[in-house]
Amino acid sequence: MLKLFRFPYFLFLLSASIASCTVFDPPTVIPAYGHIDSIHFTTYYDTQGTASATIPAAWVYLDDNPVGAFQIPCTFPMIGNNGVHNIKIYSGISAADANSAYNINPFYQFYSFNVTLQQGVITKFHPTSTYYHWVVFKLMEDFESPSEVSGGKPLHIIGFHGGGLASASTTTYMTVVNSPKSDVFQGGHSGRVVVTHNNHYFIGITDPADSLPHNGSTPVYLEANYKCTTFLGVGMFERDTLVGPISPVVLSATSTWKKMYVDLNTTIQAWQAYPNYRVYFSMQLDSVDGHTTDTLLLDNIKIIY
Secondary structure (H helix, E strand, O other), X not given: OHHHHHHHHHHHHHHHHHHOOOOOOOXXXXXXXXXXXXXXXXXXXXXXXXXXXXXXXXXXXXXXXXXXXXXXXXXXXXXXXXXXXXXXXXXXXXXXXXXXXXXXXXXXXXXXXEEEEOOOOEEEEOOEEOEOOOOOEEEEEOOOOHHHHHHOOOOOEEEXXXXXXXXXXXOOOOEEEOOOHHHOOOOOOEXXXXXXXXXXXXXXXXXXXXXXOOOOXXXXXXXXXXXXXXXXXXXXXXXXXXXXXXXXXXXOOEXXXXXXXXXXXXXXXXXXXXXXXXXXXXXXXXXXXXXXEEEEEXXXXXXXX
16 A cells, blocks of 8 residues: 555655746847948049949848848847947948859948947948958949040940951940930940941950959959840950950840949959950840840949959
């Protein structure tokens, strides 16, 4: 009989013990919140060219710890105590040849500041950015040179036909234009190309971009503002032999001005046997969709590293 009573007695003690305990609840963490409407970009125009930039995303760090990448505008939580913290914000761009939607722009300086955060409260950030001081501007073409305006031809882009690269019967050139206003992105002029049935192909090649870095760790970018009624090809040729085209990127037609960012570094690494390059822009009449003319507009072309 003694053994019969031990088990119920044990259950009684166990239930009494459990009833006397409190279930463990972790402390509630209340985040502070940050908000970003936009990242403002500035330049010294004489030496760095246009301040035109498209920055659709932000990478945020709190006390050098990653908070996350966010599409702008955005409101985001941050885990931190009430008090002063350091915030770093990096500019995210959409690179034309990237595998991901957004990349940190390696040439745009991050924004760093100290701010007092309060848990549960939204703090608005107003980040700004500019080029890092070490950026080298290998080529800049804004179509505003007096000789370009008077002569009607851009200094740094030539029309090219030959070597089996184009099927047009005659060469199509880019011209510098100042009207209509919708054809001018910034300043007084832009570069314009029109292809037709008689001249249905254009390839514009930049001046040689000598001595671009080949070490694999130095970023090299092409930037430009563009508008095009059909597909626009962007890539590279070897400077002297015109070997190529190398790693073309194809951009879709756009009825409004857009900013392109093209990472050239991978292409340069893959073609190290050819150390000097020209960047090209190409367009062909879209006769499949019944176009009788197609137009390409370019402005603020930069090759930087």
